[in-house]
Structure formats: structure tokens, C-alpha cells
Amino acid sequence: MKLADVTYLPETPAHDLEIDDINAEAFGPGRFARAAYKIREGGPHDRALSFVAMQGGQVIASVRMTPIAAGAGRAQMLGPLAVRPDFKNMGIGRKLVAMALAAAATAGEPAVVLVGDEPYYGPLGFVRIPRGQIEMPRPVDLNRLLAHEIVPGAVAQLAGEVCHADLATTPQLALESA
Numbered sequence: 001m002k003l004a005d006v007t008y009l010p011e012t013p014a015h016d017l018e019i020d021d022i023n024a025e026a027f028g029p030g031r032f033a034r035a036a037y038k039i040r041e042g043g044p045h046d047r048a049l050s051f052v053a054m055q056g057g058q059v060i061a062s063v064r065m066t067p068i069a070a071g072a073g074r075a076q077m078l079g080p081l082a083v084r085p086d087f088k089n090m091g092i093g094r095k096l097v098a099m100a101l102a103a104a105a106t107a108g109e110p111a112v113v114l115v116g117d118e119p120y121y122g123p124l125g126f127v128r129i130p131r132g133q134i135e136m137p138r139p140v141d142l143n144r145l146l147a148h149e150i151v152p153g154a155v156a157q158l159a160g161e162v163c164h165a166d167l168a169t170t171p172q173l174a175l176e177s178a
């Protein structure tokens with residue numbers, strides 16, 4: 001398999017079953033108990049910012065983005081990100097993250113947050129969110145709460161409990177685009 005055989009596409013409903021399978025393989029049944037999963041239960045993910053990697057007509061990797069709110073702040077939450085075992089360590093995960101970040105920036109999204117490993121996501125542009133600034137609906141290792149700021153000041157506006165943006169009770173505070 002050559003990397004040149006891998007193509008990247010925006011996600012469509014036709015990819016859903018394969019994506020579910022990839023996430024089940026990557027995260028197991030425990031995925032339903034994760035804090036990020038709980039947030040994603042609050043509403044739909046944003047297909048326009050979500051991407052798949054394809055090879056030979058099959059989905060081999062996926063990244064999804066879901067709009068979230070925390071106080072007056074808004075962001076996209078990146079995840080799940082998963083790559084089929086046979087295709088790991090080929091740069092596909094990094095490429096999907098880069099595509100999701102670029103699409104978010106183009107769409108005028110203020111920031112992207114995630115729960116993940118800093119050694120992986122740090123070089124991709126994510127830094128730790130200060131402890132206590134936001135609260136997840138289920139326990140998480142606070143060292144794994146990371147953010148990528150697109151609009152200056154956007155991460156500082158995230159405060160308190162994180163929920164799906166469709167469930168936000170505090171209006172969004174306007175930020176000036178960079």
C-alpha cells in the first residue's frame with residue numbers, strides 16, 4: 001500500500017457504518033462512557049468539518065468535529081480520531097487533524113478543543129487548557145484537555161461546563177476575527 005493510494009474526503013452519511021466500526025475497533029465498548037461521547041450525545045457532529053481517509057473504496061480512518069459551548073465561548077470538539085490498525089503510523093491521523101483544523105479556520109470557527117494525548121496533539125498545534133477553566137460532563141485527565149486557538153482570545157472565553165452547542169444556555173460572546 002502506498003500513501004498515494006489514500007484519498008481524503010469530507011464525511012457523508014454513506015460513511016457512517018464504516019466509521020462506527022473503526023471507532024468500535026479503536027476505542028472498544030468503553031467509548032460510550034467517555035466525557036467526549038457524552039457531549040456528542042447532545043447533538044449532531046458537523047459533517048462539513050469531518051473527514052475520512054479512503055483506500056480501495058473503504059474508509060480506513062476518520063475524524064469528526066462537533067460544535068460545543070462553554071459559557072459564552074464556542075469551539076469545535078475534535079474526535080473521535082481513529083485509524084485502522086493496518087494503516088497506523090503513515091501520517092494519516094496527522095493529515096486528518098490538519099484537514100479538520102484548516103476547515104474549521106476557513107469556516108470561521110474560533111477554536112478547536114479535544115481530550116487526547118499531548119505528545120501527539122502538541123506538535124499539531126494544541127496546548128493544555130488551564131486547569132479548572134472548563135468542566136467536562138464526566139471525569140477526564142485534565143492534562144489531556146487541549147485546545148487549538150484560531151481566533152485570538154477564543155480559548156479564554158471557554159468557561160465552565162462544556163456541552164453540545166445546541167444545548168448552550170449562555171449566548172455566544174462575539175470575537176473579532178483575526
Ligand SMILES: CC(C)(COP(=O)(O)OP(=O)(O)OC[C@H]1O[C@@H](n2cnc3c(N)ncnc32)[C@H](O)[C@@H]1OP(=O)(O)O)[C@@H](O)C(=O)NCCC(=O)NCCS
Pocket residue numbers: 026027081082083084087088089090091092093094095115116117119120
Ligand atoms: C492515535 C492515532 C489516531 C494516530 O494516527 P496515525 O495515523 O497512526 O498517526 P500518524 O501517522 O499521524 O502519527 C504517527 C506518530 O504519532 C505517534 N503517536 C501515535 N499515537 C500516539 C499517542 N497516543 N501519543 C503520542 N504519540 C503518538 C507515533 O508514535 C508516530 O510517531 P513518529 O512520527 O515519531 O514515528 C491512531 O494510532 C489511532 O487510531 N489510535 C487509536 C485511537 C486513538 O487513540 N485515537 C486518538 C484519541 S486521543
